[in-house]
Amino acid sequence: MERQIINKRKRVFSLQPNKNPNALFARRYVSHLVPALKKINMNKSSLKTNHQSFEKTVKHEVDMAFALSAQEFAWSRFLQQKLLSSPHDDLISTSSSPSEILERSSKKQVGEKYQDRDEEEGGEIKKRLKELQKLLPGGEEMNMEEILSEIGSYIVCLELQMIVLKSIVQDNTS
Amino acid sequence: MLEGLVSQESLSLNSMDMSVLERLKWVQQQQQQLQQVVSQSINNSPELLQILQFHGSNNDEFLQSSFSQFQMLGSGFGPNYNMGFGPPLEALDECISRTSSCHMEPVDTMEVLLKTGEENRAIALKNKRKPEVKKREEEKTEKKIKVEAETESSMKGKSNMRNTEASSDTSKETSKGASEIQKLDYIHVRARRGQATDRHSLAERARREKISKKMKYLQDIVPGCNKVTGKAGMLDEIINYVQCLQRQVEFLSMKLAVLNPELELAVEDISVKQFQAYFTNVTASKQSIMVDVPLFPLDQQGSLDLSAINPNQPTSIEAPSASWETQSQSLYNTSSLGFHY
Numbered sequence: 001m002e003r004q005i006i007n008k009r010k011r012v013f014s015l016q017p018n019k020n021p022n023a024l025f026a027r028r029y030v031s032h033l034v035p036a037l038k039k040i041n042m043n044k045s046s047l048k049t050n051h052q053s054f055e056k057t058v059k060h061e062v063d064m065a066f067a068l069s070a071q072e073f074a075w076s077r078f079l080q081q082k083l084l085s086s087p088h089d090d091l092i093s094t095s096s097s098p099s100e101i102l103e104r105s106s107k108k109q110v111g112e113k114y115q116d117r118d119e120e121e122g123g124e125i126k127k128r129l130k131e132l133q134k135l136l137p138g139g140e141e142m143n144m145e146e147i148l149s150e151i152g153s154y155i156v157c158l159e160l161q162m163i164v165l166k167s168i169v170q171d172n173t174s
Numbered sequence: 175m176l177e178g179l180v181s182q183e184s185l186s187l188n189s190m191d192m193s194v195l196e197r198l199k200w201v202q203q204q205q206q207q208l209q210q211v212v213s214q215s216i217n218n219s220p221e222l223l224q225i226l227q228f229h230g231s232n233n234d235e236f237l238q239s240s241f242s243q244f245q246m247l248g249s250g251f252g253p254n255y256n257m258g259f260g261p262p263l264e265a266l267d268e269c270i271s272r273t274s275s276c277h278m279e280p281v282d283t284m285e286v287l288l289k290t291g292e293e294n295r296a297i298a299l300k301n302k303r304k305p306e307v308k309k310r311e312e313e314k315t316e317k318k319i320k321v322e323a324e325t326e327s328s329m330k331g332k333s334n335m336r337n338t339e340a341s342s343d344t345s346k347e348t349s350k351g352a353s354e355i356q357k358l359d360y361i362h363v364r365a366r367r368g369q370a371t372d373r374h375s376l377a378e379r380a381r382r383e384k385i386s387k388k389m390k391y392l393q394d395i396v397p398g399c400n401k402v403t404g405k406a407g408m409l410d411e412i413i414n415y416v417q418c419l420q421r422q423v424e425f426l427s428m429k430l431a432v433l434n435p436e437l438e439l440a441v442e443d444i445s446v447k448q449f450q451a452y453f454t455n456v457t458a459s460k461q462s463i464m465v466d467v468p469l470f471p472l473d474q475q476g477s478l479d480l481s482a483i484n485p486n487q488p489t490s491i492e493a494p495s496a497s498w499e500t501q502s503q504s505l506y507n508t509s510s511l512g513f514h515y
Binding site: 155162 | 385396409415427433
C-alpha cells in the first residue's frame with residue numbers, strides 16, 4: 001500500500017504538458033515572470049531605487065508576463081501594447097493602491113443606488129458595460145459582444161495568474 | 175487551447191463513422207429527389223425559404239423515421255460539445271476537415287448541420303469565418319449538397335422539436351438553418367409564430383441570442399452569478415469579480431516586490447512542476463498530489479488567507495463583499511477553472 005503511494009508520488013507530472021490550457025498558461029507565465037524578477041533583483045542591487053518605483057517595476061513585469069502568456073486573446077494584445085508604450089519608471093499603474101480602489105468601488109455602489117430606481121434597464125446595462133470596458137484592457141475599442149467573449153478568457157487567466165503568484169509568494173515565505 | 179476539445183470531438187466522431195456511411199448512402203438517394211428544387215432555387219433566397227418550408231410540411235412523416243439516426247448523432251454530439259465562442263468553431267473546422275479527408279465530402283456539411291438544435295448560431299458564425307479549404311471543382315456539388323442538407327436540417331429541426339425536450343428554443347416551429355454556401359452568406363431563419371420576419375428583427379434576434387449564450391457562459395465562470403437574474407445584475411457580479419481579481423493580483427505583486435530581495439528564484443523549477451501537477455486532470459493521482467506536493471498550505475501570516483484550496487473537497491467561491499478581509503478569504507473550486515471552449 002505504501003509502495004503504491006510512493007510510486008504515485010513519482011509520477012506527478014503530466015505526460016502531455018501541452019494539452020491542458022491551464023497548465024500551458026501557468027508554465028508560460030512562470031517562464032516569463034521568474035527571469036524578469038531575477039533581472040530586477042540584479043538591477044536593484046546596482047541602482048538605488050525607492051520602494052514605490054520598485055513595486056511599479058515588479059507590477060509591470062507581472063502584467064507583462066500575464067500579457068505574454070495568453071497570446072490568443074485580444075485583451076492580451078492590448079495589454080502588451082499598453083505596457084510597451086508606457087515606460088518603466090514613470091509607470092502610473094492603472095489600478096492604484098488597495099485603499100483607493102476600495103473607495104472607488106464603494107463610491108460606485110452608493111452612486112448606483114440612487115440611479116437604479118430612475119433609469120431603465122437599458123441604461124443600467126450600458127453603464128455596467130462601460131465599467132467593464134474600463135476594466136478590460138482594450139475594452140474601449142470593442143463592442144458589446146466582443147467584450148463578453150473576451151471577458152471570459154480574461155477572468156480565467158486572472159484566476160490562473162493568481163494561483164501562480166500565490167504559490168510563488170508562498171514558496172518564498174514558508 | 176483547442177487540443178483537448180478536439181480530441182473529445184474526434185473520439186465522438188470515431189464512434190459515429192459507421193452511421194455516417196449509412197447516411198452517405200441516404201444522402202445520395204436524396205440528391206436525386208431534390209435536384210430539381212436545388213437547381214431552381216439556388217439563386218433566390220426567399221424562394222428557397224418557401225420551398226424549404228413547403229418540403230418540410232409535406233415530407234415530415236416520410237423523413238422522420240430516417241432522421242432518427244440523425245438525432246442519435248445529434249444527441250451524441252451534444253454532451254461532448256462544450257458551448258463556447260471562438261475556439262469551438264475552429265474545432266468544428268478541424269473535425270470537418272478530418273472527415274473530409276476521409277472522402278466524405280457531402281457528409282461533412284451534414285454533420286455540421288446536425289447540430290442545429292443548439293449550435294445554430296455557432297454555425298452561423300462559422301460561415302462568416304470559414305477558411306477557403308475546399309477546392310474549386312467541389313464547390314458546385316457542394317452547393318447542391320449544402321442546399322439539400324439545408325432542407326434536411328430544417329425538416330430535421332422540425333422532427334427534432336417533437337422528440338427532444340431539452341432544447342431551449344423549442345417553441346412551435348422555431349428552427350434556424352444555417353446556410354453553408356460559401357459565396358453567399360445567408361442565415362436562413364424561420365421566424366416564430368406571430369413575430370416579425372423582416373431582416374432587421376431577425377438579425378436582432380440572432381444577435382440577442384448570441385449575447386445570451388455568452389452571458390450563460392460567463393455565469394458558469396463567475397461564482398455567485400446563479401442567484402442573480404437579469405443582465406444587469408450579472409454584469410454587476412462580473413464587474414465585481416474582475417475588480418476583485420485584479421486587486422488580488424496587485425496585492426500579490428506588492429507582496430512579491432517586498433519579498434523580492436530574498437527571493438530564491440531557483441524555486442522556479444519546483445514551481446513549474448507544481449503547476450503542471452496541479453492543473454492536469456489528476457483524478458487518478460489526486461491522492462499523491464495531496465500527499466506529496468503541499469501546494470497551498472494555509473497561510474500562516476494571517477492577513478492573506480487566499481489559499482484554502484483543497485481539491486478533494488471542492489467548495490464554491492463566495493461572492494466578494496466590500497471588505498478586503500472577507501474578499502481575501504474566498505475559497506476556490508479549482509476543478510471548475512478551465513477554458514470551457
